[in-house]
Amino acid sequence: MKVLKFGGTSVGSPERMRHVAELALERGRNIVVLSAMSGTTNALVEISDYLYKGNIPGAQETLNALEAKYDVVVRELLGTLGARAEALRAIERSWELIRTYFERGDRRRPFTQVQEKEILAQGELISTALMFAHMRERGVRAAMLSALSFMRTFDSGEPDMAYIREKLMVLMEQQPDAELFITQGFICRDSSGKISNLQRGGSDYTASIIGAVLDVEEIQIWTDIDGMHNNDPRFVEGTRPVGRLHFEEAAELAYFGAKILHPNCVLPAKLHNIPVRLLNTMEPEAPGTLICNTAPDGTIKAIAAKDGITAIKIKSGRMLVAYGFLHKVFETFEDHRTSIDMIATSEVGVTVTVDNDSHLVAIVDELKAFGTVSVDRDMVIICVVGDLEWHNAGFEARAVAALGNIPIRMISYGGSNYNISMLVHKDDKVEALRRLSAALFN
Ligand code: ADP
Ligand code: ASP
Ligand code: MG
Numbered sequence: 001m002k003v004l005k006f007g008g009t010s011v012g013s014p015e016r017m018r019h020v021a022e023l024a025l026e027r028g029r030n031i032v033v034l035s036a037m038s039g040t041t042n043a044l045v046e047i048s049d050y051l052y053k054g055n056i057p058g059a060q061e062t063l064n065a066l067e068a069k070y071d072v073v074v075r076e077l078l079g080t081l082g083a084r085a086e087a088l089r090a091i092e093r094s095w096e097l098i099r100t101y102f103e104r105g106d107r108r109r110p111f112t113q114v115q116e117k118e119i120l121a122q123g124e125l126i127s128t129a130l131m132f133a134h135m136r137e138r139g140v141r142a143a144m145l146s147a148l149s150f151m152r153t154f155d156s157g158e159p160d161m162a163y164i165r166e167k168l169m170v171l172m173e174q175q176p177d178a179e180l181f182i183t184q185g186f187i188c189r190d191s192s193g194k195i196s197n198l199q200r201g202g203s204d205y206t207a208s209i210i211g212a213v214l215d216v217e218e219i220q221i222w223t224d225i226d227g228m229h230n231n232d233p234r235f236v237e238g239t240r241p242v243g244r245l246h247f248e249e250a251a252e253l254a255y256f257g258a259k260i261l262h263p264n265c266v267l268p269a270k271l272h273n274i275p276v277r278l279l280n281t282m283e284p285e286a287p288g289t290l291i292c293n294t295a296p297d298g299t300i301k302a303i304a305a306k307d308g309i310t311a312i313k314i315k316s317g318r319m320l321v322a323y324g325f326l327h328k329v330f331e332t333f334e335d336h337r338t339s340i341d342m343i344a345t346s347e348v349g350v351t352v353t354v355d356n357d358s359h360l361v362a363i364v365d366e367l368k369a370f371g372t373v374s375v376d377r378d379m380v381i382i383c384v385v386g387d388l389e390w391h392n393a394g395f396e397a398r399a400v401a402a403l404g405n406i407p408i409r410m411i412s413y414g415g416s417n418y419n420i421s422m423l424v425h426k427d428d429k430v431e432a433l434r435r436l437s438a439a440l441f442n
Helices: 014-026 040-052 056-077 081-105 113-122 122-136 159-171 203-214 247-255 266-271 324-334 360-367 395-402 426-441
Strands: 004-008 031-034 140-144 179-184 188-190 195-197 217-225 244-246 276-280 290-294 300-315 342-344 348-354 372-388 410-413 419-425
Touching: 004 040, 004 203, 004 324, 014 031, 014 056, 014 122, 014 300, 014 342, 031 122, 031 203, 040 056, 040 081, 040 113, 040 122, 040 244, 056 081, 056 122, 081 113, 081 122, 113 122, 122 140, 122 179, 159 203, 159 244, 179 203, 203 217, 203 266, 244 247, 247 266, 247 290, 247 300, 247 372, 300 426, 324 342, 324 348, 324 360, 342 410, 342 419, 372 395, 372 426, 395 419, 419 426
Parallel strands: 004 031, 004 217, 031 179, 140 179, 217 276, 244 290
Antiparallel strands: 188 195, 276 290, 300 348, 300 372, 342 348, 372 419, 410 419
């Protein structure tokens, strides 16, 4: 058995949905994980934003547009009146739930994060209902596995793997005749049973969690591009797919901005040693990228960039003699539940970077007890990934040299065998990515 996850663009229109159904059916009795149709989660976020602000007409207008869009989708996807009516009933439940918050969205009863999560869950509930109806209409014995019945996280946000496995096995055993299974990506319940999600782009993570608990043969992430490219195709021309990546390399790329994979998606697959294959829905025969525990040695594979980074420097004359200095610095970040991405130390100071500056003011204030603090905002981590084990001489020199006269705020190398990270200003990001591609791949 395999897990096949199809992203938002792959199910973005009735035509694409039919195509996905074909692809899935050709591949046998697998678990199909679907995202919301492209644009839907963004529209639901927009509705929630209006509700937070108490702007009910704004929310209503966005919902109306969404309803109109889905009326067309239902008509174009489904041929029989019965199938259409059934799908519309399912979808109408979503709109009704959202509308209940229009009545309550006043100042006395402010809109909450819990309600927002319920709204965001509707995109995947709708796309799977549509796919289910389409499969049934084709005469396929598809079985629906409701993610809200088995996908659950702890308070920490980590998936409760034992619970998920147990529930999922029971649900699948209840449907022994199923030709294939359909489930929702992204959505889950938290430890108290409330509807929640695995963060934006989290359907990849759903696929990987399901793959891991069921110990499947392969996890396939079907998207709108033929695998992990060697640089970000949104900013660099002439990028090429990477045939094979080590789990660790894929994890570095996903974490440092390669949008094709959710950052958390690699770990469950890696721990269970399940290959992950990135494939293109529009070009199903393309080889894509295979992520597993072996990959070509001694090569640079790809470059990625992570935006929205803040660098914080703590300079202290006392660092030389004061063991425990770094401990105190790290503890400050821990106290504010802020994780650190990059670190560079010297005798007189340390710089760390964070991608979440919501507690920055308090962190800086506390760090002032240990030294002089300065902050650089609007930075980007440029990350060069490959088999960069230190005996493979020369890669770091080439990466740094490629940036030429672009100022590099900090460099981190040697933390893992797979990554050289360089911090630059956001205005230099695109040029840095292009120069690295030119120097390392052309
Ligand atoms: P899905 O909706 O299927 O989950 P995403 O939009 O999340 O798809 O991810 C696919 C997109 O990731 C591509 O269209 C591409 O623009 C972007 N992307 C960013 N970096 C890379 C990369 N290194 N290789 C391939 N795609 C990338
Ligand atoms: N629909 C969700 C999002 O747009 C999850 C996903 O597509 O992976 O973020
Ligand atoms: Mg995605």
